[in-house]
Amino acid sequence: MACVIIPCAALGGTGAGIESQRGAALSRGAGTDDGSSVSDEEWERFLRDSVNGVPDAPKEPSARARMVTRRLQEQPQQAVPWRAHTPGRARRFRVWHVFVLVAAVALLVVAFLPGSLAGWFGGDGPQAGGGGGRGTVEEPFRGSPAAQWEDGVRGISVPNAKAVGWMSAAQVEQALDRTRDFLVAANLDADTLRGKRPDKAIASVNPRQEDTARYLRKAFLTPDAQNDPLLLFSRFDPEKVRLAGDVVKVRGQLRLREGPRGAVEVASDVTYVYPVRRANPDSREVERTIVRREVVASWDDPAKVRTAPGTFSLLSYKVDMTNGGCGVNLTGYFAPEFGTRAGGDGPDTDPYDRQKPVTDGGADGSCGNATRS
Structure with missing residues (x-):
C-alpha cells in the first residue's frame, strides 16, 4: 500500500x-x-x-x-441501542450458579446428616438405594426416612368432611374424628404400647358384630394365628422391650366412600415407626419396628344395621410388619430382634414403600428381608 x-x-x-x-x-x-x-x-x-x-x-x-x-x-450498518446487552447469556450464567449452589448445599447435607435426604424423596416410594443408618438413643430415627415424618397423630391426614350416605357433613366429620381416635388408641396410646389391653380402642368397635367381638375376646386371653391382637393393635412386652423415647413417627391418611345400605366407610392406610430398645435400662442399642396397617371402618345406618351408638363395624384389617417377630408369633406382643439378624427366606421388601398394597402374606411363618429399617 x-x-x-x-x-x-x-x-x-x-x-x-x-x-x-x-x-x-x-x-x-x-x-x-x-x-x-x-x-x-x-x-x-x-x-x-x-x-x-x-x-x-x-x-x-x-x-x-x-x-x-x-x-x-x-461493515453493514446496524442500529445498536445505548448500553445494549444480551440478557439470555446472563440468565444462563445466573441459573448455572444457582444450580451449583444447590448442589453444594445438598452435598453438605449428605456429608453431615447422612440419610436425611431419604425422607424427602423415598418415604412413600420404593427404595432408591442403600439401607440407611442405625438409630441411637439420642437420635432414634437417624438414617430412616421416618425422620422427616410427623410425630404421632399429626402424621394421619384427614379429608374434608362432606355429606356421604346416610350422614350429614357434620356427622361425617365426627365419624372421621372417631376413626382417627381409634387408630391412636390402638397404635399410639402409651398403655397399649406397653402391652395393656386397649379398652378404649375396643369400645369404638360395634359390640353386636359377632365375629369381631369373638376375635377380641380370644386375642387377649389365648392368642393364636387367627386371633392375634397384633393384627389390629401395636403392643410390646414391657419385660423385654421399651420404646426409645416418647416419639412414634407416623405417615398415612383416611379416605371416605359410601358403602352398602348408605353406610359411610372410612378406609385408613397408616405406617407407624417404633424405635425400641431392650428393657434393660443400661441397653443403648436401638432398633426400629415398622408397622403398616390398612383398616376399613363402616359407620352403619342404625335404621338398617344393628349397631351401638358411636361405634363402627370392622370390614377388614391387614398388617405388614418389619422386625416385629419372624414366624408365627403367639405371644400377643411384637418381638423385635437386636444386633445382627439372619436373612429370611422370603423376598426383599422395602417397609417404607407405601405405593404397594398391604399383602396377606406371612401368616404361614415365612419371613422376608427388609431393605431398610
Whole structure:
C-alpha cells in the first residue's frame, strides 16, 4: 500500500492534530446520504490540494484512522441501542450458579446428616438405594426416612368432611374424628404400647358384630394365628422391650366412600415407626419396628344395621410388619430382634414403600428381608 509522506509544517499541526481532525470529519460525514464518512470527490481534492501545498487543505488522517474508517465502511450498518446487552447469556450464567449452589448445599447435607435426604424423596416410594443408618438413643430415627415424618397423630391426614350416605357433613366429620381416635388408641396410646389391653380402642368397635367381638375376646386371653391382637393393635412386652423415647413417627391418611345400605366407610392406610430398645435400662442399642396397617371402618345406618351408638363395624384389617417377630408369633406382643439378624427366606421388601398394597402374606411363618429399617 502506497504511503504519502507530508511534512508537518505543510499540514499546519502535529500528528495528534491529524487524528483529531479526522475524527471531526467522520462526525460530519455521518449525515451524508450514502452513509460514508468522506465522499470520493472530497478525498481526491484533499490529495490534490495537499500535493500543491494549498494552505487550507484538510489534514490527512493517520494510517490508523484510515484503517478504522475503511473497516467501518465495509461493515453493514446496524442500529445498536445505548448500553445494549444480551440478557439470555446472563440468565444462563445466573441459573448455572444457582444450580451449583444447590448442589453444594445438598452435598453438605449428605456429608453431615447422612440419610436425611431419604425422607424427602423415598418415604412413600420404593427404595432408591442403600439401607440407611442405625438409630441411637439420642437420635432414634437417624438414617430412616421416618425422620422427616410427623410425630404421632399429626402424621394421619384427614379429608374434608362432606355429606356421604346416610350422614350429614357434620356427622361425617365426627365419624372421621372417631376413626382417627381409634387408630391412636390402638397404635399410639402409651398403655397399649406397653402391652395393656386397649379398652378404649375396643369400645369404638360395634359390640353386636359377632365375629369381631369373638376375635377380641380370644386375642387377649389365648392368642393364636387367627386371633392375634397384633393384627389390629401395636403392643410390646414391657419385660423385654421399651420404646426409645416418647416419639412414634407416623405417615398415612383416611379416605371416605359410601358403602352398602348408605353406610359411610372410612378406609385408613397408616405406617407407624417404633424405635425400641431392650428393657434393660443400661441397653443403648436401638432398633426400629415398622408397622403398616390398612383398616376399613363402616359407620352403619342404625335404621338398617344393628349397631351401638358411636361405634363402627370392622370390614377388614391387614398388617405388614418389619422386625416385629419372624414366624408365627403367639405371644400377643411384637418381638423385635437386636444386633445382627439372619436373612429370611422370603423376598426383599422395602417397609417404607407405601405405593404397594398391604399383602396377606406371612401368616404361614415365612419371613422376608427388609431393605431398610
